[in-house]
Amino acid sequence: KDAGLDVSLIDTGSGTNSMAAILGGSVDVAGLVMSDAILAVAKGQKINAFAPLMSQYASDAVINRKTAEKIGLVPEMPLKERMARMKGLTLAISGRGSGTDKIWRYLLSLGGLDPEKDVSLTVVKLDKMYLALRSGQIDGFNTTAPANNQAVEDGLAVWAARPSHGEVPGIENFLYTVLCGRPDFLDKNPEVAAALVRGMTRASELIRSDPDAAGQILHDRYFQQTSTELIKHTVSDQRMTVSVPPTLSEQQFAHNMEFELKFSEAVRGVTYQQAINPRWLGA
Amino acid sequence: MSTQALSETRAEPALSPSSRVWLYRAIFAVAMLAAWQAATGPLLDPFWVSSPVAVFKTLVAWTASGQLAYHLLITFKETFAGFVLGATAGVAFALLVGANDTLHRTVDPFVTAVYGVPKVALAPLFIMWFGIGLAPKIVLAAISVFFLVFFSTLRGVREVDLKMVDALRTMGAGKFAVQRMVIFPSALPWLFTGLKLGLPYGFVGAVAAEMMASNAGIGYLTQNSAGQLDTAGVFAALFALMVVTTLLNEALGRLESWIFRWR
Amino acid sequence: MSTQALSETRAEPALSPSSRVWLYRAIFAVAMLAAWQAATGPLLDPFWVSSPVAVFKTLVAWTASGQLAYHLLITFKETFAGFVLGATAGVAFALLVGANDTLHRTVDPFVTAVYGVPKVALAPLFIMWFGIGLAPKIVLAAISVFFLVFFSTLRGVREVDLKMVDALRTMGAGKFAVQRMVIFPSALPWLFTGLKLGLPYGFVGAVAAEMMASNAGIGYLTQNSAGQLDTAGVFAALFALMVVTTLLNEALGRLESWIFRWR
Amino acid sequence: MRSAHLSVVPAQDCEAPHAPAVELRGVGKTFSSRSGRVDVLSGLDFSLENGEFLAIVGPSGSGKSTVLNLLAGLDQPSAGSVLCQGEPVAAVNTGIGYLTQHDSLLPWRTVEQNIAVPLELRNFDRAEIAARVHEQIAQVGLDGFERHYPSQLSGGMRKRAMLARTLIYDPPVLLMDEPFGPLDAQLKLVLQAELLKLWSARRKTVVFVTHDIVEAITLADRVLVFSPRPCRIRLDEPITIPRPREVHEVRFHPAFEEHYRRLWAALESPVRRPS
Amino acid sequence: MRSAHLSVVPAQDCEAPHAPAVELRGVGKTFSSRSGRVDVLSGLDFSLENGEFLAIVGPSGSGKSTVLNLLAGLDQPSAGSVLCQGEPVAAVNTGIGYLTQHDSLLPWRTVEQNIAVPLELRNFDRAEIAARVHEQIAQVGLDGFERHYPSQLSGGMRKRAMLARTLIYDPPVLLMDEPFGPLDAQLKLVLQAELLKLWSARRKTVVFVTHDIVEAITLADRVLVFSPRPCRIRLDEPITIPRPREVHEVRFHPAFEEHYRRLWAALESPVRRPS
């Protein structure tokens, strides 16, 4: 984001809103979850991913520390064992069919649990999950950093599963979030797209190689109120999720499709060419 | 001849006024739906606005699976509980505060201030205090109803005809009797305005709380459909909600005209 | 002696009623803040409810940096534009619809239905149609105000004393003159109730839209603070909003008592 | 209506000179309510020539105000027909001035603004409105109270403001429902004289409801006595006292006693029940 | 108040037998409004013994209703003091029955429910309320309209309902502001007789405002004539016609003419301006 671009950052609360903003033309480029982009394409929308943001399923699960003690869950256990112990917990998802929902279902099924019967998946808005955990309303949640990192740092929770660290079989090397834009915008403004990709690449490299410095920049520019330590930790903790070098390969896409099709038939038939435009990655 | 002209104007029209109104309503509804259906596709992308046919299909499917009734009933229960709580508190508090001018003027700005706080911003407090079960939905519905009923009723209490109050007081009525016999009945039209404004907002409050955190209810249903980019689902849920709201408000209207039969 | 007793009751009290009210308000406010401050820590976790001192510090810092004024002004502008639009449309539409009984009864359920739709659920449509600039905030504020003003005014129009209407009509007044001379003035108390209910909701609407998508305004400020789990920041933003809302509603009250000086 | 104001020639409103100004043919009126039906009028017939001054007296609740409402077109008969200048009254009758029994001043307008309403409706210019309102206010003795709101007036003063509002636009037909009821005897005479002067100058058609038999005889060409509900005309008494009349003197006219006695007898006939 | 009802012995309310029932001492009343100050009363003094029947006549807008409001404690004097049974009237005076000039029936209650209000306030049991309301309704001739709402009554019927509501709880002091104004001559006589009967049986203290001089002479022990604003007492006329009086006959009593002439002269004195 230092590649000499004058962008204005706009906070839109949810994926649907970002998508509406892109398709309505009021925003040119937005970071979206790949699965949303695929779904939109499946529904006939014109939207292209042109740069990767995270290429790990960066949605890490945490559970309340006390609950963990009660069920005897420790992060050192094998993933399957951890998941198997989750029986009977109340876990937050951001919506039926959302990324958090899918990953929970996937993880729980690894542990041999039936997500419909053995746990109760309750819908909580993404930005309220930390609060719901802190006030004891849920036992665990699953979201992108930093809310889960914060919960762990604050000593409220322990890690239950860390797809971002590549510990989950079947979803390594996966397109999680991507930068998207309307194809016509990308065609008309190739230099903007290229600049964004360059910036992305530099930022990713910085995050991968010097997470502390990247964290400091993030803190100074966007999160003055949050402690520097937390951000630095989070960045370094999540550094493996960024894509270095940036790729949007057909193989990654196939991985995504395979994962999506586990949950919904609606996206069948979406092709790499429809959803992804890797033109600028080479530049 | 003129006699005839007059009696003609008095003759029953082919349709009674009430069924005429229903006819107009039907025409209006059909016209709207037709316009929407026609615009979907050529003018509007169904991805965003869906289409009456798609919405109808979703409704049929949900009705068949019993989902619709299930979620609707949950939202209805939450709202109903909230409505009863909020409306009762609103009326009681308005009668109390309205009885004394100093009290009224002292309290008014604080209530207004609280009223003007966007409840969404207080979601964390709601979650902490009321959890993520039924309670926060009921509370949010109750709060939404409370303020509208409170302010309307309070206004009604302040608008009472002082001549009637004086008349009752010379007859020896105490504060409470004046409230019961004069102030309350004369504030009733205002109270009903508050109820009719409040009921739909009660649903809005419950649904908003459901969108925040829940496993069931219309808010959950919309949120869910939205997450799957299923606009028809969102609209179907909202449509069901609209129907319920409207029917309940119509029922309030009936109740009201029964109460106001003295007019 | 009895004469004296009477003149005593007529004597000016030490404080005029108005300054007495202000005194009570101040006492009430201080008591609330003190209770809050005292409860913070022992009873309530400041993580959830912050504390008056922390909120005050944040306010001071924001005021010093000019942030507060900047964001407040943006939200104010959005709400003001929305309020003017919504209120004007509400009054005009209410006068129009209220003039005809059949029209009124035909349109009423549809307006109620739309009123009862949770606007949050339509956020994607708002963003798509109105973008993410000022427009969606103004629109949401306007919609929130519109319905409250519309329903209140409509009720006022329907409550008009028909004897006065008849009197004007026998004097040769047309529909429009009756509206201007009788219906509008007699609906004014209802209209003002609508405005006073609507103004804070206008702010709520604008703030909700800002929370959805924006980079400025009180909604952005709360959302931003909430994102950083900075409760003091959230409360400071809400507090600033409350002050503005209350002051504006007080101003509406003044305007109203000037208009109703005939009472 | 405008023309009614502009032409000050007497008897100017006889566009249909042979049609009666006001006519009721077999008029019946029944109110239905939860507590049953009330037959107020049944088979009521009477007519009134242009420029005639009719007084109506009758027991309380007999239907006098109902008749005026029918003439004003504010209510429709259940049977029969009501004609005004030969035309059936189907909608609100704007060719009349109606001073109602109940208070119908606009509470948000001052006395002078209330009285100005009919002139504003006729788009008179401001200066003329001010002048005529001023004059009319003086005529009913409300000077000094121009800027008062109705709630700041006494009962009699409100009635006088209504009177001023009715007279100011000079309608060809006047319906007046107990206009002088809440006024003191002295002022009543003054205003009666005023009304008679206006009537003889402009030859208005007047229907005047009153409970004061003396007042009826003093003012009217003809007095109708209504019976209790369902209302029929019990007596139609032409007043033979010659015009111009002097309101103070009428009661000493030789014919007065006879009129008074007959009206009283008609009112009294079947002894009223109460106690 | 309860006691006032339970004891039917005449003159039962003379707990302080030598204090006048009602007394005004140097009472002044000024209304201030945007349009200036109106001095309505100034230096008004009069008093009334227990059981006395006082009538007040005076020009419209002179302050008669204002005096009754002061006595009822609904308004406070700007100067002087108002006493009732020797006690200053500081708050609303609940020892009185006040029949106001304006309509104050509750529109959402039927006639019988309206009339029952004072009894409900005194916690009478249902059966007794029903019985007394029925009787009172018959007395004012409203039978058949028990279930009507005020909006379904004629002007005179509304006044009668108010009269019934005032009389039903038998207050020791009655303030009546033009109670028989909108009633026909016949009914007026009936109700006057009714009132006199009640008054002589229960010896109530009555302050009766009217514009009808004949009515004042017929009913009262004493008639006050108010002057125009600012109001002073122009004449305090004791009526010498002996009791019991027969309302139909009073006007033929030899003293009547003289009373009538003097009251009329007092009312008339400085010739009123209007036209």
Ligand SMILES: Nc1ncnc2c1ncn2[C@@H]1O[C@H](COP(=O)(O)OP(=O)(O)OP(=O)(O)O)[C@@H](O)[C@H]1O
């Ligand atoms: N809306 C209504 N519903 C039922 N009855 C009504 C209604 N309006 C009037 N009435 C009845 O009609 C009758 C006549 O009423 P109206 O007002 O014409 O009497 P009136 O002759 O003017 O009496 P008053 O001298 O007391 O004014 C009354 O008995 C009244 O109860």
Ligand SMILES: Nc1ncnc2c1ncn2[C@@H]1O[C@H](COP(=O)(O)OP(=O)(O)OP(=O)(O)O)[C@@H](O)[C@H]1O
């Ligand atoms: N609230 C008020 N503000 C200003 N002036 C008032 C107010 N109330 C009464 N007045 C004035 O007081 C005067 C006396 O009023 P009041 O009602 O006592 O007259 P009244 O003798 O009862 O007349 P009427 O016979 O017409 O009923 C009137 O001139 C009136 O304008």
Ligand SMILES: [Mg+2]
């Ligand atoms: Mg009448």
Ligand SMILES: [Mg+2]
């Ligand atoms: Mg008076």
